[in-house]
Amino acid sequence: MREILYRDAIIEALDEEMRRDESVFLLGEDIAEFGGSYKTTVGLFEKYGKERVRNTPISEQGIVGATLGAALMGMRPVAELMYIDFTGVAMDQIVNQVAKVRYMFGGKAKTALVLRTQGGAGRSSAAQHAQSLEAWFVHVPGLKVVMPSTAHDAKGLLKSAVRDDDPVMFIEHKLLYLEKGPVPEEDYTIPLGVAEVKREGRDITIVATSSMVGKSLAAADELEAEGISCEVVDPRTLFPLDRETILNSVKKTGRCLITHEAVQRCGWGAEIAATLAREAFDYLDAPIERVCGMETPVPFAPKLESHVIPDKDDVIAGVRAVISGL
Amino acid sequence: MAALTKKTALRIYETMIRIRRFEVRAIELFQAGELPGFLHACIGQEAVAAGVCAHLGDADQITSTHRGHGHMVAKGLKYEGMFAELYARSTGYCKGKGGSMHIADQDLGVLGANGIVGGGIPIAAGAALGIQLQGRKDVVVSFFGDGASNEGAFHEGINIAALWRLPVVFVCENNGFAESTPRSNHQTVRDIADRAKAYGIPGVAVDGMDPAAVFEVAGEAITRARKGQGPSLIEARTMRFLGHYVGDPGTAYGHDREVVKWKKRDPIPAFGKFLEKRKWIGPKKEDELRDRIERELDKAIDFARKSPEPGPQDAMTDIYASI
Structure with a gap:
């Protein structure tokens, strides 16, 4: 293609x-x-x-x-x-x-x-x-x-x-x-409200949005080498939300990390965490982790900016923490 | 310009009475505790809605304000649906989900009263853009108050309309008070119509207590808009005879003293006299008209009272077209 x-x-x-x-x-x-x-x-x-x-x-x-x-x-x-x-x-x-x-x-x-x-x-x-x-x-x-x-x-x-x-x-x-x-050349549409499993895995579900999807996939590649198998789910539409796909994934893996660039406080990830705590409680083997933007206005200095915005390594660290129970 | 014929004059007169009586009855019901929420009455301002809307057909559009019942009645909305909405019933124009400040009917070109001051102004420009792109001859009228003329929405909406020569007429009902704040305390310009200069469009002030004068000025602006000559700003000087909302005595901010003067210029008796002088209406016809309106009101209120209330099953519908 x-x-x-x-x-x-x-x-x-x-x-x-x-x-x-x-x-x-x-x-x-x-x-x-x-x-x-x-x-x-x-x-x-x-x-x-x-x-x-x-x-x-x-x-x-x-x-x-x-x-x-x-x-x-x-x-x-x-x-x-x-x-x-x-x-x-x-x-x-x-x-x-x-x-x-x-x-x-x-x-x-x-x-x-x-x-x-x-x-x-x-x-x-x-x-x-x-x-x-x-x-x-x-x-x-x-x-x-x-x-x-x-x-x-x-x-x-x-x-x-x-x-x-x-x-x-x-x-x-x-x-x-x-x-x-x-991108296919022919006409196609993707329905709103349908998530996509961007990568299948067994040990943990990473729910990622926007730019964090690519970073999560890169993280999953590295973690694979350590023997940690990550499933990456991209909701694509935040509302209406495909709860089904996220829930099914977490029920399968028993662990979940949610990641977005937006600051963590009252971020969209909190909604997902609450949903999982309610709907997938019995399936969870570890607390839900969030890897999100730090709670600050976005700084100008490149070093500060990259510090406050989550990257691949933050996702890797988050996954390791969930898996190891630390 | 469009001369005021007997037929049009009588229609405007009837519209003013229809508005006045709707408001009086609504206030009575509100004070009797029958209507939830709150109510902003337009008593005193009827000449503006009646004079402007006399030029409009069903396919023409309006945006309105929190004080919007008059615009709705003048645009042809029915008492039944309006009272049912005030009663929060399923048979109301908005199924009881909007209430007094959000009455709307797309079939009759009402794009909504609006609870946000100035909120309808950019929407009116957008509706006019839609009409222009569709090659229609219809126009949009945006009603708002003197208070709204200080909102950013006023500036952005009028600027865009002027830039694209959109078929829209901006009608500022200047009643001298932004809620409780007198106009001298909220803007420095004496004539809101002068603000039209900033957008390179015609701006004209008119006596908002004189429906014939409003009719004439609105006719020119609406004709311009229909011909593709772009928007205009009309400042209609008027006065609400009651406080900001029903229950506000207006005593705290000098409104009550101001009203005493303006009531002498109540548009309904004044225009009635004008019609009588021309022998366009007499006591018999006037009584018939008022009886007919009152019977309609009785019927509509009865309809509203007997209408079903929305149930919990209705709370979560109409949020999205599809989900």
Whole structure:
């Protein structure tokens, strides 16, 4: 199978969906001629024109409001919010409007929209351009939250998100954009709410999201040499959550480590840990471990940044701790 | 511009009375403890909703505010569904899940009252974008108050609408108070309409107690929008005759003194006199009209009271289209 960049998989998904459905259009800051800050819309302006690939002012709540209003009229807008950190200035529209209109209006509102954004550390972007804020959105009923970890998943999940009738927060990772992976040339989708076992194993389940999936797979390779067999599960969609796949894996391995870049405190991993404690209690042979971002704003200095963000070695250490019962 | 015909004038008059009587009855029921939650009444402001919405058809859209009953009635929502919603019944416009501050009906172009001040403004711009992309001739009207004109949403929504020449009209119901804060304490500009200059769009102030004047100004703005000439900002100067919410006497912030002056300009009797002078309505017709409205209200309240309440099985539906 051919291999393409994660960011090109995003472009392909948008391109295919725009070609398939005229109601799909894009809006966001610098997405037209410029092709997006992370080059995730390159070529689409030339192909679809300024009506369907719309540059916006730097107005995040205006962007989200415009996205919602257009969706209410039956369009399928896909907005780009340049950094997940910038959702802070659009939170009323996301949380109080987008997420709630369907319910508040008794189920009648049309809210087929996607808010694409990207998060994560690793480029010395510092405290306002490197956060992992997915838990904020998982916490809000009415939103679906997707976090693809590979080019293949990014394309298939984005196409599903565009076709979905609910608002989807589609959270990409800035470091993954330049990672290559196999992506089929033919049309395919990956349903929201279906996890994938990225690697099968016997001794411990690693539940990892976004950039931590790749790091966990690398950790699993190293641990294999020590005779520790890791199963790596990527939920891909944080809500709706494929609890089944995670539970089945943990029931099989009897141990679990949860890892994400976001800070540990009230992170999405806490929800998984609570679910496992309730649903898989009798199967657990060791306490559930979390390997997450340290509880600090993301620092600028590269050495500090790499210190506070979990890496492969942190995952390895975490796994060893669980296995050895230390 | 669109002349005020007898037919339109009578329709506007009826709409104002329909709004007023809805509010009066809702307040009575609220004070009797029949309605949960809280209530923001628009009594005194009827001329704005009635004068603007007289130009709108079902496919035109509005966004509204926490003080939104008047806009709903003027846009053609039915008493039954509105009262049922206030009573939190399954037959309400939102199945009892929205309440007074979230009444909406997509079939009649109501994109919701809104509990967040200014929240509807960017959404209105977005609806207008959808309409523009679909090549429709419909327009969007966004109602909001003087308080909302200080929200970032006001700036972002109007700027985007102006930039893309979207078919939307921004109607600021300037009633002089942001909750309890007098306008002189929350902004330095004297005329909110002046803010239109910042976006390069027309801005006009109008007497919000005069439905004929509102009708005329709104007609120009809506025609512009329908022709693809972009958005306008209308500042309609008006006054709520009651406090911020039902139960707020308005005495703590000088509202009660202000209201005494404005009540002399109550739009309903004033416009009634205007119609009488032209012999467009007489006492008999007026009585018939008011009787008809009251009977409708009785029927709607009865309907709401007898309607089923949502049950626990309804709490977790309508959150997602599919899961």
